[in-house]
Amino acid sequence: QVQLQESGPGLVKPSETLSLTCTVSGGSISTYYWSWIRQPPGKGLEWIGYIYYSGATNYNPSLKSRVTMSVDTSKNQFSLKLRSVTAADTAVYYCARTRYGGYYMDVWGKGTTVTVSS
Amino acid sequence: QTVVTQEPSFSVSPGGTVTLTCGLSSGSVSTSYYPSWYQQTPGQAPRTLIYNTNTRSSGVPDRFSGSILGNKAALTITGAQADDESDYYCVLYMGSGFWVFGGGTKLTVL
Numbered sequence: 001q002v003q004l005q006e007s008g009p010g011l012v013k014p015s016e017t018l019s020l021t022c023t024v025s026g027g028s029i030s031t032y033y034w035s036w037i038r039q040p041p042g043k044g045l046e047w048i049g050y051i052y053y054s055g056a057t058n059y060n061p062s063l064k065s066r067v068t069m070s071v072d073t074s075k076n077q078f079s080l081k082l083r084s085v086t087a088a089d090t091a092v093y094y095c096a097r098t099r100y101g102g103y104y105m106d107v108w109g110k111g112t113t114v115t116v117s118s
Numbered sequence: 119q120t121v122v123t124q125e126p127s128f129s130v131s132p133g134g135t136v137t138l139t140c141g142l143s144s145g146s147v148s149t150s151y152y153p154s155w156y157q158q159t160p161g162q163a164p165r166t167l168i169y170n171t172n173t174r175s176s177g178v179p180d181r182f183s184g185s186i187l188g189n190k191a192a193l194t195i196t197g198a199q200a201d202d203e204s205d206y207y208c209v210l211y212m213g214s215g216f217w218v219f220g221g222g223t224k225l226t227v228l
Binding site for chain 2: 102108
């Protein structure tokens with residue numbers, strides 16, 4: 001049973017870079033796509049982007065200028081960096097396995113809360 | 119900008135049937151958008167219910183079903199139970215490796 005676990009600082013200062021890692025256990029990161037999704041307090045879900053195990057990426061146009069995703073297959077991990085954060089980036093951040101056959105997210109991490117505040 | 123629309127809220131009586139919909143601000147939803155549906159209870163991660171319009175994810179009861187109704191994707195819950203009270207999100211695949219979430223529907227069972 002594949003499980004995902006997000007990790008990273010829970011507090012980031014405005015204008016700095018948010019960095020999160022998702023660790024995949026119980027299965028290989030290879031041959032799958034992996035997404036980041038976020039949810040601001042009291043609001044809906046927003047797809048941030050995905051990374052393929054090969055390193056290919058695609059980002060939400062609304063965040064593209066600030067987002068970088070990377071993958072480390074040797075550690076079965078993938079990561080998210082979001083630059084120049086503001087309070088609007090405060091959210092629960094989820095990682096999810098993304099199936100290109102069917103085009104959906106089938107396994108989700110529990111999420112990690114990131115607060116942007118000085 | 120593409121907006122995926124959902125009813126903000128809905129209520130259903132225990133044992134009743136409810137259909138939640140997922141539309142587009144411009145245009146019609148078809149199977150080509152591969153609509154998927156997710157259930158989320160407060161403080162929890164989303165749970166995958168339906169993908170590829172009408173395929174139930176593993177372990178999802180058959181009282182959850184997906185379809186296309188008119189120009190929208192639809193999630194129907196037949197025989198609603200108290201623990202179906204949740205937020206429900208649809209997601210559409212817009213092509214070119216890009217997904218858009220709907221705003222979610224808060225379902226109350228009362």
